[in-house]
Amino acid sequence: MTRTAVIAGVGPGLGASLARRFAAEGCDVGLLARTASFVEGLASEIGTEYPGDAVAAPADITDREAVAEAFGTVREALGPVDVLVNHASGATWDGADIDPADFRQSLEVGPVGSLHCTQEALADMRDGDRGVEGGEDEHEGTRGTVIFTGATSAVRGRDGALGFSAAKFSVRGMAESLARELGPEGIHVAHVVIDGGIATPAALEAGGDPEELLDPDAIADSYWHLVEQDRSSWTLELDVRPHVEEF
Amino acid sequence: MTRTAVIAGVGPGLGASLARRFAAEGCDVGLLARTASFVEGLASEIGTEYPGDAVAAPADITDREAVAEAFGTVREALGPVDVLVNHASGATWDGADIDPADFRQSLEVGPVGSLHCTQEALADMRDGDRGVEGGEDEHEGTRGTVIFTGATSAVRGRDGALGFSAAKFSVRGMAESLARELGPEGIHVAHVVIDGGIATPAALEAGGDPEELLDPDAIADSYWHLVEQDRSSWTLELDVRPHVEEF
Amino acid sequence: MTRTAVIAGVGPGLGASLARRFAAEGCDVGLLARTASFVEGLASEIGTEYPGDAVAAPADITDREAVAEAFGTVREALGPVDVLVNHASGATWDGADIDPADFRQSLEVGPVGSLHCTQEALADMRDGDRGVEGGEDEHEGTRGTVIFTGATSAVRGRDGALGFSAAKFSVRGMAESLARELGPEGIHVAHVVIDGGIATPAALEAGGDPEELLDPDAIADSYWHLVEQDRSSWTLELDVRPHVEEF
Amino acid sequence: MTRTAVIAGVGPGLGASLARRFAAEGCDVGLLARTASFVEGLASEIGTEYPGDAVAAPADITDREAVAEAFGTVREALGPVDVLVNHASGATWDGADIDPADFRQSLEVGPVGSLHCTQEALADMRDGDRGVEGGEDEHEGTRGTVIFTGATSAVRGRDGALGFSAAKFSVRGMAESLARELGPEGIHVAHVVIDGGIATPAALEAGGDPEELLDPDAIADSYWHLVEQDRSSWTLELDVRPHVEEF
Numbered sequence: 002m003t004r005t006a007v008i009a010g011v012g013p014g015l016g017a018s019l020a021r022r023f024a025a026e027g028c029d030v031g032l033l034a035r036t037a038s039f040v041e042g043l044a045s046e047i048g049t050e051y052p053g054d055a056v057a058a059p060a061d062i063t064d065r066e067a068v069a070e071a072f073g074t075v076r077e078a079l080g081p082v083d084v085l086v087n088h089a090s091g092a093t094w095d096g097a098d099i100d101p102a103d104f105r106q107s108l109e110v111g112p113v114g115s116l117h118c119t120q121e122a123l124a125d126m127r128d129g130d131r132g133v134e135g136g137e138d139e140h141e142g143t144r145g146t147v148i149f150t151g152a153t154s155a156v157r158g159r160d161g162a163l164g165f166s167a168a169k170f171s172v173r174g175m176a177e178s179l180a181r182e183l184g185p186e187g188i189h190v191a192h193v194v195i196d197g198g199i200a201t202p203a204a205l206e207a208g209g210d211p212e213e214l215l216d217p218d219a220i221a222d223s224y225w226h227l228v229e230q231d232r233s234s235w236t237l238e239l240d241v242r243p244h245v246e247e248f
Numbered sequence: 249m250t251r252t253a254v255i256a257g258v259g260p261g262l263g264a265s266l267a268r269r270f271a272a273e274g275c276d277v278g279l280l281a282r283t284a285s286f287v288e289g290l291a292s293e294i295g296t297e298y299p300g301d302a303v304a305a306p307a308d309i310t311d312r313e314a315v316a317e318a319f320g321t322v323r324e325a326l327g328p329v330d331v332l333v334n335h336a337s338g339a340t341w342d343g344a345d346i347d348p349a350d351f352r353q354s355l356e357v358g359p360v361g362s363l364h365c366t367q368e369a370l371a372d373m374r375d376g377d378r379g380v381e382g383g384e385d386e387h388e389g390t391r392g393t394v395i396f397t398g399a400t401s402a403v404r405g406r407d408g409a410l411g412f413s414a415a416k417f418s419v420r421g422m423a424e425s426l427a428r429e430l431g432p433e434g435i436h437v438a439h440v441v442i443d444g445g446i447a448t449p450a451a452l453e454a455g456g457d458p459e460e461l462l463d464p465d466a467i468a469d470s471y472w473h474l475v476e477q478d479r480s481s482w483t484l485e486l487d488v489r490p491h492v493e494e495f
Numbered sequence: 496m497t498r499t500a501v502i503a504g505v506g507p508g509l510g511a512s513l514a515r516r517f518a519a520e521g522c523d524v525g526l527l528a529r530t531a532s533f534v535e536g537l538a539s540e541i542g543t544e545y546p547g548d549a550v551a552a553p554a555d556i557t558d559r560e561a562v563a564e565a566f567g568t569v570r571e572a573l574g575p576v577d578v579l580v581n582h583a584s585g586a587t588w589d590g591a592d593i594d595p596a597d598f599r600q601s602l603e604v605g606p607v608g609s610l611h612c613t614q615e616a617l618a619d620m621r622d623g624d625r626g627v628e629g630g631e632d633e634h635e636g637t638r639g640t641v642i643f644t645g646a647t648s649a650v651r652g653r654d655g656a657l658g659f660s661a662a663k664f665s666v667r668g669m670a671e672s673l674a675r676e677l678g679p680e681g682i683h684v685a686h687v688v689i690d691g692g693i694a695t696p697a698a699l700e701a702g703g704d705p706e707e708l709l710d711p712d713a714i715a716d717s718y719w720h721l722v723e724q725d726r727s728s729w730t731l732e733l734d735v736r737p738h739v740e741e742f
Numbered sequence: 743m744t745r746t747a748v749i750a751g752v753g754p755g756l757g758a759s760l761a762r763r764f765a766a767e768g769c770d771v772g773l774l775a776r777t778a779s780f781v782e783g784l785a786s787e788i789g790t791e792y793p794g795d796a797v798a799a800p801a802d803i804t805d806r807e808a809v810a811e812a813f814g815t816v817r818e819a820l821g822p823v824d825v826l827v828n829h830a831s832g833a834t835w836d837g838a839d840i841d842p843a844d845f846r847q848s849l850e851v852g853p854v855g856s857l858h859c860t861q862e863a864l865a866d867m868r869d870g871d872r873g874v875e876g877g878e879d880e881h882e883g884t885r886g887t888v889i890f891t892g893a894t895s896a897v898r899g900r901d902g903a904l905g906f907s908a909a910k911f912s913v914r915g916m917a918e919s920l921a922r923e924l925g926p927e928g929i930h931v932a933h934v935v936i937d938g939g940i941a942t943p944a945a946l947e948a949g950g951d952p953e954e955l956l957d958p959d960a961i962a963d964s965y966w967h968l969v970e971q972d973r974s975s976w977t978l979e980l981d982v983r984p985h986v987e988e989f
Contacts, residue, residue, distance in 0.1 A: 096425070108355050108418070113351065158425035160425060163363075171421070173417055174405045178407060181408075181988075182344055183344065200974070212974075219974045226967045229963075231957060241975040243976075244884075244928060248922065461727070463727040467728045473720045479737070480706075480708070485734060591864055593857070595806055595857060606845075610845055610904075611842065661913075665853070668909075669907060675900070
């Protein structure tokens with residue numbers, strides 16, 4: 002079975018690693034991001050270098066209509082969606098004095114944007130004609146996978162990051178609620194707590210020590226493990242951090 | 249010292265119990281609610297029956313300007329605010345298929361409304377001319393108290409209640425973030441996890457067994473305890489539930 | 496109603512504050528500790544200065560028979576036990592290389608000692624002839640209260656403190672298990688997470704800054720609040736920390 | 743690199759699945775269990791059917807000397823230990839009235855037995871001549887992996903299972919403490935929360951529905967994923983449960 006995966010919120014760090022890794026495993030990947038240029042280049046790279054196909058679908062995920070259009074683009078090119086990674090995040094780094102507009106925006110990009118993408122993906126996953134019956138398939142019985150990218154601030158409210166904490170906690174609550182609702186339908190919902198800085202190109206250029214950062218390709222291994230899990234033993238939450246991280 | 253407390257989101261259940269209890273302890277209380285009638289009646293009852301004064305300040309807490317006006321009303325009548333209870337909550341009881349407008353509204357009433365009220369209260373609490381020095385005062389060193397009302401769905405995402413879980417988790421994240429930021433300034437931030445149904449007039453009329461419900465006056469004891477705590481031993485979170493609750 | 500409270504593990508810090516505070520509220524208090532001298536002096540001080548009586552009952556709580564004897568002493572002097580605080584703790588501060596004998600000892604003093612004391616207290620609390628019926632009593636329906644003293648290391652395993660983490664986690668698991676079992680019987684079980692250093696005489700003499708330490712008398716306020724809670728709104732867990740604590 | 747893995751507490755359920763899976767991946771496996779017969783049969787099966795070798799090392803893990811001997815047997819047959827799974831567990835299913843001897847035994851098999859095995863494994867993992875330098879190795883920098891098998895009762899104290907809750911919480915505290923201590927040394931410590939019944943031969947014979955049970959081979963996939971994780975992105979904790987589990 003070729004699976005179609007949507008990564009919502011793709012930039013040059015973990016988003017790109019997830020797209021490449023999923024395509025290397027044979028998935029076709031739909032790449033959502035607010036700006037077109039990066040995901041278009043990445044889709045073209047993936048199409049030539051990996052077994053899976055890729056399509057760029059630029060969209061502002063806080064806009065329900067734009068999300069519907071982007072999923073339409075993905076479906077037309079790659080078929081119905083089997084895997085969704087809610088990976089977008091956006092927040093100013095402000096405390097109690099945060100501008101309410103910035104606070105609202107962090108809730109729009111996190112929980113609201115995740116809701117938009119999840120509802121589009123569920124429309125495919127819940128489609129009765131698909132997936133569950135196929136007895137030859139090692140993924141028998143799994144209709145789909147929805148993974149939310151979390152952070153330490155999803156489990157421990159962070160001093161001076163009020164909007165970020167509000168959004169990340171909210172998304173974790175969504176993952177738990179959806180896991181309980183959708184598990185019995187054969188849809189796997191998971192939440193990954195990323196504890197530490199990621200070795201993005203920008204972080205490395207800024208002088209970050211790779212020893213102290215999470216390698217995004219290594220994180221992608223754990224996302225892929227979640228996709229591959231048998232439904233008799235699904236994980237709702239796992240955390241990842243560098244071996245030297247103090248926590 | 250007479251303290252001024254604002255209860256944001258006052259209805260005939262826990263909100264009213266908090267207002268009465270705080271007024272019984274001598275606090276002046278400002279009562280915020282979307283509709284005027286109930287809080288006006290309650291303010292008038294409190295003014296005649298309790299040591300503390302009360303003022304009704306109807307406001308839609310999702311509207312920043314309306315919140316500013318309501319706090320202006322409270323300040324003019326009762327002086328600067330020492331205690332805030334972020335008690336409003338509003339969510340449809342829907343799962344993955346929730347209307348995005350309802351989902352957004354639960355974030356507006358929960359995290360956004362709490363932000364609006366908290367920022368108004370902090371303007372008073374952080375005012376340098378107040379409170380901290382007074383050596384004769386048993387509350388020496390405490391500039392203010394902000395309490396968030398939480399629910400089980402703030403710590404455990406609930407099957408079929410996506411918007412409620414998203415909002416309640418979010419508010420808990422805000423409480424943790426603010427506790428870390430504001431504690432060193434002498435402002436106590438706390439979060440109360442209410443686990444179970446409250447014996448509101450409506451719940452009792454609907455045939456609820458008082459043995460299995462939380463008595464709102466009993467919950468109010470714990471809120472008052474939080475207000476009274478010495479700053480050398482502040483609580484960030486406590487849970488409350490009926491003795492027969494399965495959890 | 497005069498309640499009888501046992502504090503198991505009384506030293507000159509929080510244990511002594513709990514004993515004095517409970518006696519000031521009119522409780523009779525039984526003081527358990529491994530060495531006799533401190534609790535004997537404290538019992539005599541309490542007997543002359545507070546409304547409640549006190550009796551010293553030296554015992555090694557890791558010894559089931561010694562605990563039975565000590566509770567016998569308390570019962571004979573003060574009547575059946577209504578409140579128990581499992582407050583003893585003992586652990587070397589070692590990591591992975593801890594001597595297994597020291598590791599076992601931390602489990603003996605923490606979980607095993609708490610079990611011994613709890614079983615003795617429950618024998619009184621569960622006695623059918625007592626307490627629950629009394630309609631005039633504000634504590635109607637509460638047969639007893641068991642409070643466990645926890646620490647940050649009960650919720651977050653501590654680097655370099657393996658035996659302490661093992662014991663404190665274990666005790667928290669006991670509190671949760673017992674709360675679920677005993678709540679419906681009218682017995683309140685609670686766990687207090689003390690996050691930070693306590694301003695014991697020793698800590699202050701060693702130069703500790705009182706601003707950065709928990710005042711044991713302030714902590715005792717929260718223990719007493721737990722004892723006083725109505726059974727419609729019981730707390731299983733609360734945390735306490737100084738306002739300046741980083742956490 | 744051929745790794746040597748010790749599974750401590752091997753029975754016909756998850757323990758056997760772990761042994762087979764690790765051996766299928768090329769590990770040599772040492773099988774510890776209190777009784778010899780099952781692990782001897784399993785070792786012989788693995789030796790003939792899988793790439794990895796296996797040795798049975800019967801031992802009562804509550805006995806420090808017996809554990810030392812068993813690890814000696816493993817080392818002699820298979821070389822120094824790279825991976826340890828602390829999998830043993832034993833507890834009567836009793837509540838507050840548990841016999842203190844049974845309570846102690848659950849602490850002996852869980853936390854104390856895990857300590858014994860961990861200290862033996864660390865003696866090999868911390869040996870300076872091994873592993874970390876090898877630049878050609880995909881596991882460069884990882885000196886070893888220690889995985890603790892947990893249960894829901896490790897994160898939520900269970901009504902009527904006091905000894906089990908005390909032991910499982912304790913082990914989780916050990917895992918967290920050790921993860922913080924040993925991570926910077928290049929030793930990965932993880933804790934797996936198994937939420938639900940496992941499809942052991944006994945559970946299936948008793949009529950358990952495989953749909954509602956965890957397939958031990960599927961759980962073993964996640965253990966193996968933990969062993970394979972790059973040290974830039976280590977997981978401390980993950981949970982696993984059947985897709986239909988209510989939680």
